[in-house]
Amino acid sequence: MASSANRVVSLKNRCGESKSPYVRSHMDNPTTWQLWTPETLELARQTNRLLFVSIGYSACHWCHVMAHESFDDPRIAQLLNEHFIPIKIDREERPDIDRQYMDFLQATSGGGGWPLNVFVTPELEPIFGGTYWPGPKSERARMGGANFEQILQKVALAWKEQEERVRESGRKVIEQLREFAQEGSLGGRAGGRVSDGEQETLELDLVEESYQFYKGRFDSVHGGFGSAPKFPTPAHLKHLLRLGSYCPEVREVVGEDECETARDMVIQTLEAMAKGGIKDQVGHGFARYSVTRDWSVPHFEKMLYDNAQLLPVYLDAYLATKSPLLLDAAHDIAAYMTTAPMISDLGGIHAAEDADSLATAIDHHKREGAYYVWTTDEFKKVLTEQEAKICAKYWNVKPQGNVDKRADIQGELVGQNTLCVKYDIPDLAKEVGMSEEDVKGMLQEGRQKLLAYREENRPRPALDDKIVTSWNGMAIGGLARAGAALQTPTYISAAEKAVECIRNNLFDSGSGTLRRVYREGPGETPGFADDYAFLISGLIDLYEATFDSKWLEFADRLQNTQLKLFWDDQKHAFFSTPANQPDILIRSKDGMDNAEPSTNGVSANNLFRLGSLLNDEEYEKMAKQTVGAFEVEIGQHPGLFSGMMPSVVSAKIGVKGVMVVGDNEATSAAVKKFNESITPNYTILKIGGGANSEWLQSRNELLKDLNGSRSMVQLCEGGVCKLLDGKDVESLF
Known part of the structure; x- marks a missing residue:
């Protein structure tokens, strides 16, 4: 096969043709970005060029850093344009492409993240990848190690001089990934077993083993699991919190004391998060994760899928404890998802807010967290002397700033303070010699003043105003449950409006199919299995909150479509993608929970719930088959399958x-x-x-x-x- 070295290609940057805010943000790069289309993939085959596939999302801080350091650099752009066909992809529009190349990266390097950058053959086989690579002029490049320019040069040279060897490497990797997927070794995905749905090999002991997994990783000082960076992992928190609410058969296996310990671990974690910098202490909502072990310094992006999952967890925690702190957190999340800028005019809920923003309207350089952090001078400017004293103590605001430089890799938070609650109000009142009511009133007044100042003087982070079907499904379920439990009809109304937005704009009533994303009209990408699963789950919650069976009817219709498009008749469970999709190399089934709950875990639970509500034995049979398809993986690593545990219980006891x-x-x-x-x-x-x-x-x-x-x-x-x-x-x- 002829080398690409002599193939001249003249392209223009096509990011402006996309509806994605993330992709559009690269439209002024000198890099001639292409979109992932059949035409682009055919061009790669015709010209025999490697694709450079760069995947990210609009709220991603390190995506912005790499764009500034590399994709805006004329020399980097020249290398990309001369030797590769560069493609920019929004992971939220095409999670299937993101998933297949993230699997490659994790299998070959042991890590992953965004931006996800992969070099791919014209046959779409990955040969080399990574996440953020420093630009040639960055401080990190000067500290040593390969920078992005050097990587481009080496890959281009390897393709020019050793093309067949490179191709063979790509083929071997894909073959190995296919084998792993068949064996169930790839991301907790069902392998090649055939389940008849009648086996009862998944015992309740697995529920206890999953608890032990997290008990061994629990941070008893700060809550959460493991060390920094620390993620909320709502699917795991939800599972642990609910252990004590199962029937006596489950509690007997797990142990009453262990159920109590599991609940305590979750409550400690949720309380620490509610008091930490990961929560917007002035406005509403939670950031995606903390870069510190104590939840004090967040990665400031706010994602709908995180908040949508955290709402029912905080609700459950409140129902279990009646804690005002946890109740306030639940209302706070619901307020975030149902008010501007997250709520759209159509009723759907937007995807995310950026981590980076301008500190003032006259600044030119965005900084991470600029919208959220504070100096003592700002406290003194905005608040009265007494308010500044009380609020600074309460939120741990210090003259020199409270961010450890080890948590501030880019040096953008020097002298700044993240707001973290360091006092209980009774203790603070005692220390400053005031009544609890006076302190509480002063904190409330201070918060309102800080919020008003922030909204008036700081440009808000950029909004990703896509409406993603799956994430809205999660939000619909959380809002419906919160509305019913807290007797707040506005939450239920917001959930109903979000459903109507999807039904009116992303649902084809003739075929019964969904589309993935709405922005400036429905996107071209069809819905994936998770879009159906999460929306069905939300609709069941909405039915149980309203007893309006039109929501159940919609769920039943979508369930039939999900089975038609994604169900594996031979080996059971749900594929993530529909059959015969031309740009997917490995058709996999997700069973393990990550930042989002597993598609098959949610789907199995949906089938059990629908089977119960509709008295449908076929749904119940398929639910058991779905769980059975992951039998080996769950048995080996029960702690990684929290989302499957309710269905493990249902399969055993109904x-x-x-x-x-x-x-x-x-x-x-x-x-x-x-x-x-x-x-x-x-x-x-x-x-x-x-x-x-x-x-x-x-x-x-x-x-x-x-x-x-x-x-x-x-x-x-x-x-x-x-x-x-x-x-x-x-x-x-």
């Missing part, structure tokens, strides 16, 4: 359904009890009493003849229901 008919004191008590409890492996439905149940009764044979004239509460399991009296209702959950 799902119980509370059926509420009519409207009286007992039925109202049952609904209230359900809303205000942590209820793994339970569902609830309602007939009559104001519920819109017509579709549900037509779908569920058990409910066909009920009319709501006789009010009652029944507990159903395996198609058999028994009547509950007042004492039974009180002891539920």
Whole structure:
């Protein structure tokens, strides 16, 4: 095959043709970025050029750093343009491409992250990759090690002089990744086993083993798991918090003391986060993660998927403890997702806010965290002398700044303070000789003044105003549950508006299919398995909060589509991508939880819940098959499959359904009890009493003849229901 060295290609930067804010942010680079399209991939084959695929997202700080250091550099651009076909991809639009090359990077280097940069053959096989590489003029490049310019030169030379060897390397890596995927060794993905859905090999001991995994990694000083950088990992927190709410059979296996310890670990973590710099102490919402062990210095980007997952975890924690701090955190997250700038005019919820911003309107260089950090001079300027004293103590604001230089790699936080709660109000009141009420009032007034000053004087970080179907699905579920439990109808209304936004703009009623992203119109990318899974889960939550069966009908329709497009009839469980997708080398199944819960974990739970609500044995069978497909992986590493644990329990002991008919004191008590409890492996439905149940009764044979004239509460399991009296209702959950 001829080398690419003599193939001259004249391209122009096409980022301006994309709807993605991230991709568009590179439209003025001298690098001639192309989009991931069939035309671009064909061009690579025709010209025999390596693709340089750079994947990131708009809120990514290190993506911005590399863009400034390298992609804006004329020399770097010249190398990319002369020797490669550079492609820029938004990972949130194409998580499938991101996933396949992240798998390659993690398998070959043991690490990963964003920006994700991969050199790829015209046949799309990766040969070399990394994350952030320093630009040739950066401080990190001067400290030694390979910089991006040197990497480009070496890869270009290898392709020119040893093309066949490079190609063979790419082929071998992809073959190994395919084998790992078949064996289930790649990211917790189901391998080649055939599950009949009837095996009961996944024992409840796995739930206890998953607890032990996290107990051994718990940071007893600061909460969370492991050291810095520290991520919230909501899927794991949710699992651990719910251990004590399972049925007696599960608690007996895990141990009552262990269930209590698991809950305490989660509560300590959530409290530390709520007091830490990872939470926006002046505004609303949580940042993506902390670069420090004590949660004090965040990586300042705010992502919808983090906040959407944290909302139900904080809600569960409040329901378990009645702690005002945890309740405030839950309301804070809900407020973040339902107010500007996160809420769109269409009702959908935007994707993210950037980590970087300008410190003032007249600045020209963005800095990470500029919108969120403070100096003592600003406190003195904005607040009264007494307010500044109290607020500085409360939030640990120091004249020299409170950020350790080891956590400030770029030196952008020198003299700055992240706001972290260091005092309980009673202790602070005692130290300053004031009443608790006066201190509380002064802190509230100070917060409002700081917020007003920030909004008036600091440019807000850039907003990624994409509406991502899967992330909205998570938000819909959290808002629905919070609205029902906290008796806040505005949260339920926001969830309903988000569903309508997706149904009106991203759902094709004729085919029953979803699209992945809306921005300036629906995107071209079809929905992936996680878009269906997370939206179905949110719709079930919304049904249980409203008892309007139109949400359940929509969930059932989407479930049928997900099965049609992604279900593996031979080996079971759900592929992440549809069949015959031309630009995917490995069609995999996600089972392990990461920043987002696993698609198959959520899907299995959806099937169990729908099976219970609709009395559908086929759904229940498929739920068991989905769990069974990951039998070996879960058995080997139960701690990495938190999202599968509810379905492990359901497969073993079943799902119980509370059926509420009519409207009286007992039925109202049952609904209230359900809303205000942590209820793994339970569902609830309602007939009559104001519920819109017509579709549900037509779908569920058990409910066909009920009319709501006789009010009652029944507990159903395996198609058999028994009547509950007042004492039974009180002891539920």
